[in-house]
Amino acid sequence: MSDGLKSDYQLCEEIGRGRFGVVYRCSSAVSSDSFACKSIDKRLLADATDRQCLDKEPKILQILSNHPNILQIYKVYEDQNHLHIITDLCDSPDLYQRLTTATFSELDAASIFHPLISALAYCHRMGVAHRDVKLDNILFDSRNNLKLADFGSAEWFGNEGRRTMRGVVGTPYYVAPEVLAGREYTEKVDVWSAGVILYIMLAGVPPFYGETAKETFEAVLRGNLRFPTRIFRSMSPEVKDLLRKMICKDVSRRLSAEQVLRHPWIIHGGETRSLTDLT
Incomplete structure (x- = not known):
């Protein structure tokens, strides 16, 4: 896990799972507010297209960050094997x-x-x-x-x-x-x-x-x-x-x-x- 992520957020229980990784509930070390952490295992990416999609999503979310009905992205951390994206916590049924x-x-x-x-x-x-x-x-x-x-x-x-x-x-x-x-x-x-x-x-x-x-x-x-x-x-x-x-x-x-x-x-x-x- 990224040192920056460990110092900034406390990871809690798993709340979702997808093709490339896991979503955890997490809390800010500063404010104790709750967020979601999407942790993507880069070793599961099949090809360059998957990697391109992975790189693109945080950039696009940052462009769209001012609308209240679009998932907000707060921080991105990357280490050798994982990409961690901190977003709004959406814990109600989809x-x-x-x-x-x-x-x-x-x-x-x-x-x-x-x-x-x-x-x-x-x-x-x-x-x-x-x-x-x-x-x-x-x-x-x-x-x-x-x-x-x-x-x-x-x-x-x-x-x-x-x-x-x-x-x-x-x-x-x-x-x-x-x-x-x-x-x-x-x-x-x-x-x-x-x-x-x-x-x-x-x-x-x-x-x-x-x-x-x-x-x-x-x-x-x-x-x-x-x-x-x-x-x-x-x-x-x-x-x-x-x-x-x-x-x-x-x-x-x-x-x-x-x-x-x-x-x-x-x-x-x-x-x-x-x-x-x-x-």
Whole structure:
């Protein structure tokens, strides 16, 4: 363990485990405040791409450090075998865990979705695409504040020139069709993924799925969005309008994150309103 880490923080119990390392609860030696320490074993990195992702995540989090709904990074320590990243402690159930018990009403979904879209809009203003927005990466701290996390697949596309990106990254249920098709794409891939999250929060199932990853990818590529009557009967026209405009295969017609923030369903906090204002 890094000498600096040992002198600055007291490591406590393990609270999570991933492909490359372990997350511990830790406390500051100065303030006794609680944080999370993500300890990554560099010996488990398979190739240069893994190492590049590892190096990139702390740098991107530092760029995004001013938004209250993005996981904050406080310190990075490195020794011969490990990289240790001190972040916000998010010890409440994540969004995936919360959805294992029940779906959300429109009002409850909106209370979570607004800060998520606010975080994504900020990322895009700062020239960063997350590229792996999914339920598991939406965390909550002890005060129930939403924190968008896991920027290991994120890409800097620049806030000038708006360059496009390439590369198949993401998670089957959530990934946008233009990513799977191998085309160049923009930060709007995050809007598609966020739309899928909203759909799952309301319906309890993803809009596109199959028995295998291949079948799921094929369903995503078809992009045939449906609203089964037995599930969506009681849901407002406004939320279905928003979902159509986010989970939209035509990227030129898909809303940006900033446009999502201005949609009536978001503005009214999930309350039902007349569709006459929708554009």
